[in-house]
Amino acid sequence: MELPQIRLFSQTAKIQLNIEQPKQSIEQPPAELDLQQPPAEITYERTPAQLTIDQTKAREDMDLKHISKRIEEFAQLGYQDWLEGMTRVAQEGTELMKIENGGNPIVDQAKRRSERPYRQLGITWIPSANSVSVHFEPAKIKLNVKTNKVINNTRPQKPIHEYRPGKVNISMKQYPSLSIDFVNLKYKGINYEQEI
Structure with a gap:
């Protein structure tokens, strides 16, 4: 079908x-690189350090005195002894003047003159402590720095x-x-x- x-x-x-x-x-x-760095300008002012050592007192303690110091001390000692002598002579004269009041002033005066004062014993340090004077001033530095900028002439491509x-x-x-x-x-x- x-x-x-x-x-x-x-x-x-x-x-x-x-x-x-x-x-x-x-x-x-690459870029054309052109860099310049001018150096910095540095100026400074310096005050030097100062060390001062004064040993005058230590030398005096060891009896190593300067001649002017010795003359000054001798003059002072002479003046002091002169004042003490005048006082003693005046006192003894007053005692002798008043002999009628009794006592024995001549013997007393002789006894006083013959007696010497006792020396005191003890430990002394030569030279004495802190007899050397030390003074120190440190150095001072003042810096002046002037920086210079970078000169940049770089050209990029x-x-x-x-x-x-x-x-x-x-x-x-x-x-x-x-x-x-x-x-x-x-x-x-x-x-x-x-x-x-």
Whole structure:
């Protein structure tokens, strides 16, 4: 039995892509470097240190006195002894003047003159403590620093940039198609038969 058939044949569309890749090149020339650093200007003022050692007192304690000091001490000692002598002579004269009041002033005076004062014994330090005077002034330094700025004449270089964009060409590799075929259909009049 022959059945009427409708046959459909289809062909899908195919697209073809032709791609041209982009190209890019970047080149960076080095910068022209020009740096100068002027040296700093330094000036300073220096006050030297001073060390003063005074050992006059220590030398006096060891009886190594300067001649002017000895003359001054001898003059002071002579003046003191003269005052004490005048006082003693005046006192003894007063005692002898009042001999009538009793007592024995001549014997008393002779006894006083013959007695010497006792010397005191003890430990003494020669030279005495803190007899050397030390004075120190440290050095002083005043610095004046003048800094100079960097002279920068550096010139940067622009990068060399080349770019070629890519391209995409689209074309039809295969067009779509549809074919319809009728099999076992019979004509009835001017139309095909409608019933099967």
